Amino acid sequence: MNIAVLIKQTIDMDQLKTNENGEPILDNLPLKLDILSKNAIEAAVQLKEKYGGEITGISFGTDKTTSAIKEAYAMGVDTGVILKGYKKSNPHVTANVIYEYIKDKNFDIIILGNQSSDSYSGILAPVLSEKMKIPLLSNAIGIEIADKNVKATLELEEYNVIQTQAMPVVISVAQEINNPRLPNVMQIMKAGKKEIKIIDANPNYSDSPNVISNTAPKSERKRIIFENTDDGVAEISRLLRGASR
């Protein structure tokens, strides 16, 4: 089985601070794997362990994306490819770049996250499925394979469903599908030595929306904090008494 997993690298948003104007301070911020990309890698590796096959990890990124690919190697990805030239979040550009690379590679399964952790765009999977003209299984929380068929449990808002499709398929995964493994020191050491394929992608960003601002929303909350509980209880119950009538 020939599996592709799509891997996004993002800034470490837990460590993101904003300046006095609410603008994010991006200098020297550590990078990390997108949360759902990690789940996608784990799902791919589990499929390989169960059914055999080869995994290609593909990231539209930059020179710095080597660390993401190394992490993917340590988790069990076999071949890593960086499509170089990522500048900003634009799902159409990302989809085009990745499509150009995967279109003639005969992957049986293309696994990616349902929504990436920085932009939450969530349209890469359907755009790729449509461009490739292969079926899409979205927001999977379970994947099984029998013969040439993929049976997936998909999490929708109000209920879950089970669907089956013949390969090749695009599968997007939900965070609940698995707990990504923590590679051991040996695996990390070995991953560091493995070769990474780097290809210039030459993306075309020409019809991106124009960013007017990107700042932390100002909180207009009153922030009246009581360290004396009885005073707080008196004030808050006064407010609530009015409301619950």
Add this chain to the structure above:
Amino acid sequence: MRGLLFSDIPKNAGEMASYFSKKMDIDIISIHDESVLKYGASKVYFYDSGFSDNLSDAIIKLNDKNKYDFIFISSTVLGREIAGILSARTGMKCLTEIFYFDNNDKIITKRLFYGGKTVMEESSDFHLFTVAPGISSADTLEKISESENLQLQKSIYEIKSRLDKNSGGEDISDAKIIVSIGRGVGSKENIQKIEPLVDILHAKLAGSRPVCLDYKWLSEDQQVGLSGKKVRPDFYIALGISGQIQHIAGIRGAKTVIAINKDKTAPIFDECDYGIVDDLFSVVDKLVNELKK
């Protein structure tokens, strides 16, 4: 100006309709549910069961016929599939997860970025958008929209079986008062100590992601936040919730936020109107006693 809205969840259709009908004439494609007729659409197109392929076909056909200026798709699992397929088939670029839309000279939209830490305001000339749930309250009108049943083609997809999720059975998204619990509640058993407060306020119980998803003390549909429900109650009472950005993203619509947390430095105190620094159980007891008076 005309817009076409799509949602497979009637409530989201209502929210989007309430928001966009103030800005343009709207038609809606929705899963069959009579409630959708009450949100001010010129026309509602119902379907009973559809998938990304045949619903995308139907939207393209309707758009060719009626030449909408904009297409707004509710950001659900199915909605995002449709948005991606529409975009790939028609070449229309899609701007995702917007929670604000204005159309003067240019289209101005806002969406969350960096996992909810920032708001990205953009201008574009796009026609296709996915809309984050909770963009507005769903406000019903007197007038009932006309409706028509959509004829869908056969899909390549088929549901082999449908599995019900465990559900609290209550919809928190239109509650007036929400009592929301976080990891600070400590255990599922402890929830019963909170219930007197929920009862006396006629509130609905909600929770943070760990409480709903990881520990399952509450059901998934009670989760508030970026990946849960966006709520807009008059009062949101956060008990033992630290106030991480992904949680805050779900409560920006609340009129008044009250936080109780024993840690003075918890970020929730920067995002609340009233806060008490103390053990949540003792504060809940005192509040209940006071409210009983």
